[in-house]
Amino acid sequence: MKRIAVLTSGGDAPGMNAAVRAAVLIGRAAGADVVGIERGYRGLLEDAFVSLTPNDVGGILREGGTILGSARCKEFHQREVRDRAREILTKREVDGLLVIGGNGSLTGALHLADPKEIGSGRPLKIAGIPASIDNDLGLTGLSIGVDTAMNTIVEACDKIADTATAHDRTFIIEVMGRDCGYLAMTSAIAVGADLALFPEAGKPETEIVDQIVETVLAIRERQRRARKVIIIKAEGVQMQVDKLKAQVDAELRKRQPDAEPSTIETRVTVLGHVVRGGRPSAFDRLLGSRLANVAVRALLANQTHKMAAWMPPVELPEEVGTRSPYDPYCWLVDLGAVLAETENLLKGRSPLARWRAGAFEEIEDALLL
Ligand code: F6P
Numbered sequence: 001m002k003r004i005a006v007l008t009s010g011g012d013a014p015g016m017n018a019a020v021r022a023a024v025l026i027g028r029a030a031g032a033d034v035v036g037i038e039r040g041y042r043g044l045l046e047d048a049f050v051s052l053t054p055n056d057v058g059g060i061l062r063e064g065g066t067i068l069g070s071a072r073c074k075e076f077h078q079r080e081v082r083d084r085a086r087e088i089l090t091k092r093e094v095d096g097l098l099v100i101g102g103n104g105s106l107t108g109a110l111h112l113a114d115p116k117e118i119g120s121g122r123p124l125k126i127a128g129i130p131a132s133i134d135n136d137l138g139l140t141g142l143s144i145g146v147d148t149a150m151n152t153i154v155e156a157c158d159k160i161a162d163t164a165t166a167h168d169r170t171f172i173i174e175v176m177g178r179d180c181g182y183l184a185m186t187s188a189i190a191v192g193a194d195l196a197l198f199p200e201a202g203k204p205e206t207e208i209v210d211q212i213v214e215t216v217l218a219i220r221e222r223q224r225r226a227r228k229v230i231i232i233k234a235e236g237v238q239m240q241v242d243k244l245k246a247q248v249d250a251e252l253r254k255r256q257p258d259a260e261p262s263t264i265e266t267r268v269t270v271l272g273h274v275v276r277g278g279r280p281s282a283f284d285r286l287l288g289s290r291l292a293n294v295a296v297r298a299l300l301a302n303q304t305h306k307m308a309a310w311m312p313p314v315e316l317p318e319e320v321g322t323r324s325p326y327d328p329y330c331w332l333v334d335l336g337a338v339l340a341e342t343e344n345l346l347k348g349r350s351p352l353a354r355w356r357a358g359a360f361e362e363i364e365d366a367l368l369l
Contacts, residue, residue, distance in 0.1 A: 001125070002031045002301050005089070009040030009073070009105035013131040013145025014280035016066040019100050021057040028054060035092070035314035039102070041108055044085050045209030049092055057334040061285050062193070062276045063078040064148075070101075075109045076138040085112060090122040091147055096299035097124060098292075102132030102143070103342050106307065110335050113304065115186045125304035127295040128335055129288075133276055136180035138341025139311035139333045139348065141319065144291065149176070150187050150277045156271055157191040157230060163227035170216050170266040172248075174233045174241050179346050183275070184234035185360055192230050194219060194367055200348055200357040208239060209247045216252060216264075241268045246270040294330040301339045306332040315351055 004027050008016045020036070027034040038048040048097065049262075050056075050068075060067050075081045099109040106128045111117065113126040130143035137143050149299055152177050164171050177183040181198025195215045212231060219229050233241065247266050252264045280288070287310060295308040296308035309331045312321060321333035344350035348357070 001032055001095050001302060003035065003092070003094050004098055004296065004299055005037050005092065005094045006046060006068070006098045006100065006147055007037040007040050008070045008131070009069045009099060009104065009108070010070060011099035011132060011134075011276060012070045012132050013143070013276070014064045014148035014278055015144035015284030015288040016070075016100050016131050017063050018061040018280060019129050019131065019144060019292040020063050020066065020068060022289040022292035023098055023296050026053045026293050027300070028100040028282075030296075030300050032300065035094075036068050037073040040105065041076045041085065044068065044072040044088060044230055045073070045075075045081065047088050047092075061289070062279060063085045064280060072104070073108070079117065082112050082117065086118065086121055086124070088177070091126060095125060098105045098299065099126065099130065099298045100129045100131045100144070102130070102134065103339070104136060106137070106335060108341055110305065111338065125299055125302065125306070126301050126335070128307035128310065128338070129291045129295050130307060131288075132181045132366060133176060133183065135182040136178060136205040136342065136346060137338060138339045138345050139312045139314070139316065141306070141311040141313050142287065145276070145280075146183070148278060148281045149183060149288070152185040152275050152278055152280050153183065153271060154190050156269075156274065157187065157232070158274070160269060161191070161228060164230060164259070166201065166210045166228045166236070168227045168263070170229035170231070170264075172231045172233055172241060172245060172266055172268050173271040174213070174235055174268070176272065177234045177236055179236045181234040181236055182356070184232045185356060188232040190365070191230060191232070193232045195231045195364075196360060196367075197231065197237045197263055198231040198357070198360070199234060199238070200353055201360070205239050205247075205270065209244065209251060210249050212244075213251045213255065216248075216266075216369060217255060220256075221263075225340060232316050241270060271302045290327055290330055294324040294327050294332065297324075297326050298332050302331065305335045305336045307335050309333045
């Protein structure tokens with residue numbers, strides 16, 4: 001393995017830089033040349049290669065985003081586009097490609113290095129590192145960026161809780177996560193929210209509205225000093241927050257006709273891209289560094305089609321994944337199996353998805369106390 005190229009792709013995630021830095025340092029120390037590709041697969045198609053020396057990556061692990069830049073590249077679904085990408089990788093004499101990203105990015109890597117597509121062309125080894133604040137990738141306990149995103153959500157919700165307490169108000173706070181409710185569920189626990197709404201529950205709109213109204217009324221009946229209500233909604237719950245607010249407010253007015261409307265109407269905060277930015281937490285710096293260590297060493301050992309995973313939440317048969325000899329908390333899992341499990345997770349078919357939703361139903365009453 002003489003030359004390894006690194007790219008970051010898809011939605012950026014805090015901690016990507018830590019992974020880039022570790023890849024450069026570990027690869028270099030082993031005698032490989034490590035180069036960067038700017039703006040993910042889009043940059044690959046534009047032949048946007050940059051040199052990455054230890055000097056270039058000094059101090060970047062403190063920075064959010066990714067120094068390489070990132071992009072979404074829909075054209076990569078086309079075989080001819082991937083052929084062009086392979087020509088460029090051949091011209092650049094790349095032996096191994098390290099892809100740091102989420103579901104779409106790792107799918108792109110799998111197709112790019114598909115032996116059937118490569119045919120008699122220059123062989124290409126690939127390794128993946130899970131990076132997405134959504135934590136929607138299968139067979140890894142965590143992806144890079146999730147911890148920082150959760151900390152950002154908790155900080156924002158703590159602030160909102162102060163003003164909600166002062167006014168006895170109800171806040172519906174929407175958090176990112178695409179089709180996965182992980183961030184909404186875990187941050188609801190971490191902020192002590194009264195209710196979490198996530199797509200895995202599969203509830204119809206009317207039930208969601210009812211659930212919020214019942215939660216608000218139950219809390220308003222309390223004789224406690226503060227009667228604030230914090231509801232965390234995953235963006236994956238398809239109902240638009242404005243529509244949700246309008247329906248909840250109307251129902252609350254109906255159920256509490258004597259209350260002054262301004263005292264019962266809800267407030268909405270959409271945290272949006274704030275959740276994806278910021279300096280990576282200590283844990284994300286560590287996670288990025290450790291996963292990159294394991295992934296680069298796999299490439300150096302001529303392994304391919306693997307993703308470095310952090311403590312997979314399910315038992316893995318040997319043909320699917322093995323513990324890294326370099327880090328007992330990290331595993332090397334088959335990339336195809338990761339993507340298949342990711343699909344199961346997102347479609348609610350995997351036992352893990354069912355457990356997540358079920359566990360929340362079990363504690364729902366406790367959240368309200
Ligand atoms: O996948 C990460 C993510 O931040 C999702 O949570 C969100 O749905 C999406 O990306 C937003 O994408 P964009 O930045 O392209 O609008």
